[in-house]
Amino acid sequence: MSVISIPKVNGDRLVQKLATLAQIGKLPNGGVRRISYTPEDLLARQLVCEWMSEAGMTVSIDAAGNIIGTYAGARSAAALATGSHIDTVPTGGRYDGALGVLAGVEVVQTLRDNNITLNHPVKVIVFTDEEGGMIGSKAMAGRTVSDPEYYRRDDGTPIQSCLERIGGDWSALITAKRTSADLAAYVELHVEQGGILEASGKQIGIVEGIVSMNRAAIAITGRSNHAGTTPMHLRQDALVVAAHIVLAVERLAKETPGQQVATIGILNVSPNAANIVPGRVDMVLDIRDLSQDHVDQLVKQLQDILNRIAVQTKTDIQLTSTLRVEPTLATPLIQDTIAGVCQTLGLSYCRLPSRAGHDAQEIGRFTNMGMIFVPSYGGVSHTEDEYTSPEQCIHGANVLLRTLTRLDAVL
């Protein structure tokens, strides 16, 4: 394959497919609600399967319910893969996930329209339930939890039933595992979901890696007491202690050199009554950075701060790690390939970490991985305001197409 002969994708067709998919689960406010395993998800999956077939792919579904469209290669070899997800958060947008899947379909259709066959097969993958726990990509990486209870849905539905609905099979989940002998590389196009590209005026983001995600439960035990009769100096108010911690977390994340982010997103007060001094507060801390060592260091510093606050306020503060997802670095060869493609196409770009989780973080644990970001308007995502312009979507798809064809030549 000569680079010169690579055509452009059919932008109108891509944009049309994005609009059509967004009709499934469309909310009155313009957002999308297409939660995994729901009727909306099933309808969207069926539509994407049809589009894959139209694009010349053979379609299969693995035990984790992942949809895998395969466009045959000239040689029997490990595949070049792309894809993303089509499920959304309860009130999501039209681009998160959908762009990566539909650009993958468009890339293959463009190859077929132009009678191009690569050396490697090309696989377009729709991963199962990205928003709810990434069971699809985790199963490919062989990293699911063995206890099915872990995956039971909030409405009580067992994971077995969920997977059956979409053609998967919990009892055969192990068969969904893949290695680098199956997938030679995985490149995912995704909206940035942050504001860095927009702020810096770049058209393409080259992901350096997907940050670690660390969660910890923080439990503060003070003493519940009558809000009227307990003098201020005799209180052990757990909410006052929580307030000190919220501000300490913010200060630590803001003032430590680096690109880390730290958030207290969940805070529950007990008993949460107007006339009772709060006796207990439970919070969830989320810290992310491209370096796990850096995160560990921050958590250690926070633990010192918590110990000091506990002594000063005569309360008990427990910090318990509940989630630790190690960062996944993007393969330098793929990063550099994307950079070269951007130069060829005359697109401005920058390198940046992904601070949101993606299926690529799981696939990157067993094979070469890269991600292409396109700008998110206002940096917002997971809302009806999520927006990436048609032109930006098409740029992303063209970068994906050329990246795959270049990797085809070197891998």
Place this chain on the structure above:
Amino acid sequence: MSVISIPKVNGDRLVQKLATLAQIGKLPNGGVRRISYTPEDLLARQLVCEWMSEAGMTVSIDAAGNIIGTYAGARSAAALATGSHIDTVPTGGRYDGALGVLAGVEVVQTLRDNNITLNHPVKVIVFTDEEGGMIGSKAMAGRTVSDPEYYRRDDGTPIQSCLERIGGDWSALITAKRTSADLAAYVELHVEQGGILEASGKQIGIVEGIVSMNRAAIAITGRSNHAGTTPMHLRQDALVVAAHIVLAVERLAKETPGQQVATIGILNVSPNAANIVPGRVDMVLDIRDLSQDHVDQLVKQLQDILNRIAVQTKTDIQLTSTLRVEPTLATPLIQDTIAGVCQTLGLSYCRLPSRAGHDAQEIGRFTNMGMIFVPSYGGVSHTEDEYTSPEQCIHGANVLLRTLTRLDAVL
């Protein structure tokens, strides 16, 4: 009536009744759950009615469901009243409310045992739903809200049905209103629910008044965003703002001269998800002091602080007053009468404000009012650990008996 001839109450009988009543709604942990209008409340009401009859009272129930036991006086005149409530918070103790009611019954029974008739009738009142909104005492003061929806229970039961269960009648609520022509004075014995008597080693507390209770809703609107992809400096985190406010409220209450208390007892985060920067926080502020002017001044200072924080954090902060119960001062004559009784009985005492709400605050709006406090072990209340020793309870009942007989002579 000569003071010299006044007997002591039958302490064993009082303590026995307290223990018996505590069996109704007893929790495994030793606490009591006897919420208004529940089967436990109905059972307790029935038992108290029987005890009132045994003590020589005629029993009636007004439209607000208040149980009124009347011990006839020598002259037809306005009554001397005492009482309290027998409902509890969801996990309450054995003394809050119950002591005042049962001491009232014991006082009358002691009078009858000793063939003593006062000039005034003596009324022992069990007020309806003290813990849930004081509809009983408010109805006597003519201060209920006219909209029945205001009183609908959390479980959806309309107030009409609730009152019918206990012999009341919503449509006739106005008939429960009383004036100083009906009640010449009201004296309530209650556990302190705070730690001042214990800390100062006093046996009896003479209440100077019941503090004002002021509640305000504080709503903070920031901007929800992805906790991974939103850099620290671009956040408008409503929970971080809430933390500043919680600490500002504590500082204000602690550092302003005076005896005020201020509490954020309710705090709800939205959307309250680990991976989303909080976009909104709703809190409830509770401020109490014996001077409404002082409270108003504190709220004004807080509003200035909120305005400053809103500007600094680029968020919107709204403070809306939701409750303003003016303080009720105890009648000096009754305070002094209680003091004289303590001297006669050789009991140590001090004067103090009540920082908890009581039915007395409503009755005190239309007639002479006083309250007698006995110590709360550890200052705790509204919990299974609530404790006042038998000796302290009996002291309280004797002070109540003598206070009523002295007031009988002077009113």
